[in-house]
Amino acid sequence: MLKKMAQKEIIMEQDLRKLDVTKLHPLSPEVISRQPTINIGLIGHVAHGKTTVVRAISGIQTTRFKCELERNITVKLGYANAKIYKCEDESCPWPLCYKSYGSAKEDNPPCDVPGFKNCKMKLLRHISFVDCPGHEILMTRMLSGATIMDGAFLLIAANESCPQPQTLEHLSAVDILKLQNLIILQNKVDTIQQDQARNQYKAIREFLKGTVAEGAPVVPISAQLNYNIDAVCEYIARIPIPKRDFVSPPRMVVIRSFDVNKPGCGIDDMKGGVVGGSIIKGVLKVNQMVELRPGILDKTADGKTICRPIYSRIVSLFAEQNKLQFAVPGGLIGVGTSMDPSLSRSDMLVGQVLGDVGTLPEVYIELKGLRKKSQKSMWRIW
Numbered sequence: 040m041l042k043k044m045a046q047k048e049i050i051m052e053q054d055l056r057k058l059d060v061t062k063l064h065p066l067s068p069e070v071i072s073r074q075p076t077i078n079i080g081l082i083g084h085v086a087h088g089k090t091t092v093v094r095a096i097s098g099i100q101t102t103r104f105k106c107e108l109e110r111n112i113t114v115k116l117g118y119a120n121a122k123i124y125k126c127e128d129e130s131c132p133w134p135l136c137y138k139s140y141g142s143a144k145e146d147n148p149p150c151d152v153p154g155f156k157n158c159k160m161k162l163l164r165h166i167s168f169v170d171c172p173g174h175e176i177l178m179t180r181m182l183s184g185a186t187i188m189d190g191a192f193l194l195i196a197a198n199e200s201c202p203q204p205q206t207l208e209h210l211s212a213v214d215i216l217k218l219q220n221l222i223i224l225q226n227k228v229d230t231i232q233q234d235q236a237r238n239q240y241k242a243i244r245e246f247l248k249g250t251v252a253e254g255a256p257v258v259p260i261s262a263q264l265n266y267n268i269d270a271v272c273e274y275i276a277r278i279p280i281p282k283r284d285f286v287s288p289p290r291m292v293v294i295r296s297f298d299v300n301k302p303g304c305g306i307d308d309m310k311g312g313v314v315g316g317s318i319i320k321g322v323l324k325v326n327q328m329v330e331l332r333p334g335i336l337d338k339t340a341d342g343k344t345i346c347r348p349i350y351s352r353i354v355s356l357f358a359e360q361n362k363l364q365f366a367v368p369g370g371l372i373g374v375g376t377s378m379d380p381s382l383s384r385s386d387m388l389v390g391q392v393l394g395d396v397g398t399l400p401e402v403y404i405e406l407k408g409l410r411k412k413s414q415k416s417m418w419r420i421w
């Protein structure tokens with residue numbers, strides 16, 4: 040416990056009084072010390088090792104729901120954050136000089152490579168993983184995760200022929216979305232011989248031809264044995280930082296929402312609704328008033344749908360266990376609000392947009408299309 044507290048104090052303080060959003064950058068030390076600023080997706084066929092890779096890099100087993108444990112497959116999107124470091128001594132041997140830790144790790148931990156233990160490591164990136172289900176019936180969940188990815192790992196198990204059905208489907212999906220920064224992880228190499236790995240490497244290269252991943256690196260790893268994970272860290276550090284807009288009014292897409300109160304919790308201990316997601320632009324601050332749209336959906340007596348925006352105050356901001364005073368675009372954050380928690384329970388606010396009061400787009404409850412005579416099938420009137 041003491042150790043954990045000491046560690047917390049070593050990550051940088053955020054001070055709202057000194058905040059100047061025009062000077063922020065996704066690699067500003069006061070930002071990446073606490074919050075991830077890049078989202079990396081984990082895609083690929085069922086059981087090829089996506090969740091195991093996330094655990095190898097972040098030290099975190101993405102949430103397992105009861106049904107997932109029973110079926111041993113990922114059902115919901117999983118989330119975990121990690122920090123990527125490099126030894127400050129240039130003579131530290133490659134790839135051992137790269138290392139990853141969980142999100143709460145101090146910013147300059149000592150290097151653990153023998154002979155370099157007196158050297159410090161430098162924090163290069165703070166990332167969020169979005170662990171997608173590999174099962175065919177869960178393709179829509181994979182697609183909703185893909186909307187926030189800045190790059191992705193495509194997992195291919197070395198002990199199966201390539202491509203398997205969801206390897207193909209997931210690659211097609213990111214191909215259509217034109218997702219850049221793909222890294223192919225040839226996983227489970229501990230289960231095969233070297234020549235089999237080489238042959239499969241050729242098959243993978245063939246499979247990638249003509250796709251968005253044609254020139255992508257193919258890295259042989261064993262996620263279970265932590266083999267070559269340091270090389271993967273180097274590839275993560277090479278992903279270019281996406282351009283982010285820090286100065287516009289903030290806007291966040293909600294991809295999770297919860298009621299964090301335990302059943303039977305007293306009114307005085309009750310916490311407001313929590314929403315999780317990724318900020319698209321702008322900076323959210325603790326104590327700021329926000330609006331969620333479309334908000335509460337209702338029907339009038341004559342059956343018409345009406346939407347009432349939810350107005351609320353931000354009471355806390357979190358990136359995993361790291362408390363934030365402000366949150367920037369990029370990695371996944373949790374926003375604690377003063378709203379009635381029954382509004383946010385069980386992902387009820389997924390798909391809503393959160394932002395500054397009065398700055399969010401209009402809500403439309405009807406879509407009208409114009410039908411051109413010659414293009415009857417192209418337009419539908421709702």
Ligand SMILES: Nc1nc2c(ncn2[C@@H]2O[C@H](COP(=O)(O)OP(=O)(O)OP(=O)(O)O)[C@@H](O)[C@H]2O)c(=O)[nH]1
Nearest residue numbers: 085086087088089090091112113173227261262263
């Ligand atoms: N031998 C070996 N087994 C591995 C390796 N990586 C993962 N596994 C095993 O493969 C199985 C599936 O791993 P997961 O990480 O759950 O696979 P997944 O792709 O996340 O599965 P879904 O999300 O359900 O599609 C587990 O039993 C892991 O222990 C590896 O490098 N070597």
